[in-house]
Structures are given as C-alpha cells and as structure tokens.
Amino acid sequence: MSDDAATEIVPGWETVIGLEVHAELATATKLFCDAPNQFGGEPNTNIDPVSLGLPGSLPVLNEQAVELAIRVGLALHCRVQRSVFARKNYFYPDMPKDFQISQFDLPINEEGWLELADGRQVGIERAHLEEDTGKSTHVGGGGRIHEAGHSLVDYNRAGVPLIEIVGAPDLRSAEDARAYVSELRSILVAIGASDGKMEEGSMRVDCNVSVRPMGDPELGTRCEVKNINSLRSLGRAIVYESRRQVDLITSGDRVEQQTRHWNEDEGRTHKLRSKEEAYDYRYFPEPDLVPLDPSVEWIESVRSALPMLPRERRHRLADAAGVDTATASLTVERGMDDLAVEALAAGADAGRVLVHIENNLADGSGLLTAAAFASLVAMEVGGDLTATQAKTVLAVLVVDGGEPAEVAAGMGFEAMDDGALEAIVDGLIAEYDEDWAAFTSGDDKERKKKSGFFVGQIMKATNGQADGRAVNELLARRANG
Numbered sequence: 001m002s003d004d005a006a007t008e009i010v011p012g013w014e015t016v017i018g019l020e021v022h023a024e025l026a027t028a029t030k031l032f033c034d035a036p037n038q039f040g041g042e043p044n045t046n047i048d049p050v051s052l053g054l055p056g057s058l059p060v061l062n063e064q065a066v067e068l069a070i071r072v073g074l075a076l077h078c079r080v081q082r083s084v085f086a087r088k089n090y091f092y093p094d095m096p097k098d099f100q101i102s103q104f105d106l107p108i109n110e111e112g113w114l115e116l117a118d119g120r121q122v123g124i125e126r127a128h129l130e131e132d133t134g135k136s137t138h139v140g141g142g143g144r145i146h147e148a149g150h151s152l153v154d155y156n157r158a159g160v161p162l163i164e165i166v167g168a169p170d171l172r173s174a175e176d177a178r179a180y181v182s183e184l185r186s187i188l189v190a191i192g193a194s195d196g197k198m199e200e201g202s203m204r205v206d207c208n209v210s211v212r213p214m215g216d217p218e219l220g221t222r223c224e225v226k227n228i229n230s231l232r233s234l235g236r237a238i239v240y241e242s243r244r245q246v247d248l249i250t251s252g253d254r255v256e257q258q259t260r261h262w263n264e265d266e267g268r269t270h271k272l273r274s275k276e277e278a279y280d281y282r283y284f285p286e287p288d289l290v291p292l293d294p295s296v297e298w299i300e301s302v303r304s305a306l307p308m309l310p311r312e313r314r315h316r317l318a319d320a321a322g323v324d325t326a327t328a329s330l331t332v333e334r335g336m337d338d339l340a341v342e343a344l345a346a347g348a349d350a351g352r353v354l355v356h357i358e359n360n361l362a363d364g365s366g367l368l369t370a371a372a373f374a375s376l377v378a379m380e381v382g383g384d385l386t387a388t389q390a391k392t393v394l395a396v397l398v399v400d401g402g403e404p405a406e407v408a409a410g411m412g413f414e415a416m417d418d419g420a421l422e423a424i425v426d427g428l429i430a431e432y433d434e435d436w437a438a439f440t441s442g443d444d445k446e447r448k449k450k451s452g453f454f455v456g457q458i459m460k461a462t463n464g465q466a467d468g469r470a471v472n473e474l475l476a477r478r479a480n481g
Helices: 063-075 174-190 231-250 296-304 310-321 325-333 337-345 350-360 370-381 387-400 404-410 418-431 433-441 444-461 468-480
Strands: 013-024 085-089 099-103 109-115 121-131 135-139 150-154 161-167 203-213 223-228 258-263 268-274
Touching: 013 174, 013 231, 063 109, 063 121, 063 161, 063 174, 063 296, 099 121, 109 174, 174 203, 174 231, 174 310, 203 231, 223 231, 223 268, 231 258, 231 268, 310 325, 310 337, 310 350, 325 337, 325 350, 337 350, 337 370, 350 370, 350 387, 370 387, 370 404, 387 404, 387 468, 418 433, 418 444, 418 468, 433 444, 433 468, 444 468
Parallel strands: 223 258
Antiparallel strands: 013 161, 013 203, 085 099, 109 121, 121 161, 135 150, 203 223, 258 268
C-alpha cells in the first residue's frame, strides 16, 4: 500500500503485513445455543450442553449474530452471499468438541475494503462467522504450558460468536497496521457489531508478517504472530518479527512458516508450532447446519439501517471545512464532527473550529451548541476576543452553556484598541532596550527566546487582553522598521 522508504523497518527490505482480526459479536447469547454471551463471569458458569460439546447436543444458529455479520460485511463493502458452515478439526483442551464450527470455502462476506484516515484503501479478503474457543490458564512457571504445574480451562467463552476479518497483505509498516486496526475497531463500534475492547479479548489480532528485498515481486515466507492485545504490542511485534526474518535471510538461513507467540515483557516472538495449512484442519461441511442464505430483502434492510460510518463522516467534514480527510480524522474520532459541520454551516471559520476541537475540547463539548461555537469563532476572528480570551470563554460554554457575547461581557473581555497596544509595546521596547537589541540582532535561538519574553511582558501589561497574533505582527513590524 505504501512505497515510501520512510516506512522501511529494515533499510532495503519491504515488510508485507496481513492482519486477521477476530471480533466477538455483541449478541445476548452464544452462536449456536442460548448460553449467555457475557464477559467477566465466574469460570464455567456461562455454559450449557452445546457449548460443552456434550453428546446429543445440536447447534441452532443465532439470528442476531447473522445480522451483525451482515452489518460488518456491508460496512466493509463486501459481497454478502450464501455461505456454508464447516467443521475445523483440531485437538486443543479449550475446544470441548475437538472441532470448531467455522466457515471455510464459502464465507458470508467476501472481497471488500476499508479506507484509512488518510484516504488509502486496504483490501478485505473475507469476513466469516465462527465460534470462539474456551480459555486455558497455565498455572506455575512463566504462564506457558511447558513451564506450568497444571492447567485450568474456562468454557465461558466457548461458542461466543466471532467475526473473523481477514485483511489483504496490503500493509507495509507498523504505523499502517495500527491505523488499520484502529479504523476497523471504529467501524465495528459504530455499527454496534462489537465493543472492540482489546483489553477484554473481545477484539484480537493475529498478524501475518513476511519480508522481501525492496522491489522484489515475490512474497516471502510468512509467520503468523499471536497473542497481540494492544495497538502498541501490534507495532512492536511487527518490528521485531521483520528484523528477525531479515537477520535469518541475510545470515544464509531461511524463514520457516510458523505460528509464533508475542511476549510483551520480553519484546520478542517465540515459536509455537509449524504453521498449519487448510488441509491440516480437515475441513468438511458441518452436517448439523444447513447453508446460510440471507435474502436480498434482509440484506437491504440491514443496509438501510446502517449509521454514517467513520469514512463517510471524515469526507463530510473534509468537504465542509476544505481540508483533507487526515486533518478531519481527529474531530471524527472525538465524535465532534456533527458539532463542527453545524458550526461551519453557520459561517464559522473552519481553521479556528478545528483548532479549538483539537486543542481545547479534548474532554468533550459538554453544553456547547453549534450556534454558540460559531458565534464564539466569529468574535475571535473579528477581533472582539483574543485567542486566549476565546479559549477562556469556550471553557465556560462547555460547562455552563450560554451565549459567547454574554459570557465575554461578564468576564470583562473587551477588544483592545490598536493604538493602546502600540503604546504599550513601544514603552516595553524602551524599558528593555538590551533585550530588544538581542531580539532584533540575535540568532534564531536568541530571537525566539526574546520574542517569548516580550509577548509575556505585553500579556502581563494588558491583563491577557492583547491578541497574541497582533502582538507578534507588531513586534515583527517594529523589528523591521
């Protein structure tokens, strides 16, 4: 996706990254039974015969999970289609049936894409339904199975509905990967499909990494890295694994296709096992479930109920403010794009609106209305309030609401006469003549230092009522005149 040399983790080498994101769907019950889908319960309490894989128990598909999967597919611009469930066979203690019900060659969603905040697109190969596994806890040693004295298994998570979103190998840097996961999470939360809480395991990332010499069209041997539970860990794991593979190749060894475990404390990956291929799982159609074939009417009903997605919100704000989508992204992330768009529609200056949201509204907009926001910006741009005064008034509007003009008047804020400001500046120049000489004739470092000194003195002399921009412009004119 990105050919910029600045994204090279190892100079001269290109890292190719494809992410598999598992997100637990926000249903009330599990995928194939009516056991609760809840986080944080006592071990082995959210269970029933189906989630324990007891003989004679049969799966019944959760309609809500299917609808959420359709939402995900539509939000990711996928083709929503007839799908078939399959048995994926493997023998881990956290799978009580010794197989997982998943989708293999016929997933519900295929061939989509998502757009990053900067406008670049990343391909989505598929987004399919499957059930989650239980959770093993290895007690003793370092918490790894080969060091443990014994292991415990909690089946509360077994059977929880998952959507597995398989991204194309379009990513080329740790920054790209973090941006992708962040965007995907914001989409899942926006459509109500998942809460996206990586810290609770409801969104988990497996990272496929390979390397190749820059410009080589052939893909290298990939390794899948598991146990990534934060965006920070994702970036660190990609960097470490890229360097490890390059070191192997440049020393004359070869990269073995493996599944590897990320150890956050050590900052490195460890081999878990040789990487399985599809045939190792012996997929075959699940005999207890019929094919899933959502009707066109159902799909369109889901589509019509989708909210405005982050991509659409960025483009809407970018168009209204005359900026690019990357500039608009922070406002959208903070959920203030409606406020910004309405203020812009009322005639507010786009630059000041975005600056205030970025710098002065990090904790939320509170009782601030779009009309009041637009009025405040108009007073600032028109010179009735300095930038400092506008910030002070804005803080009051967020907490108490009200009209900017009334709040400003109550605080005694008045526009400062240009002549009065010039007189104060000239008086300070005469009082601090040595500092002024250093400001006008010193190097860049000295000029910056003395500029801050004079601005501080002027603000003190005017009780903060001077406009910072006007002060800097006046100092520049005096220095050049």
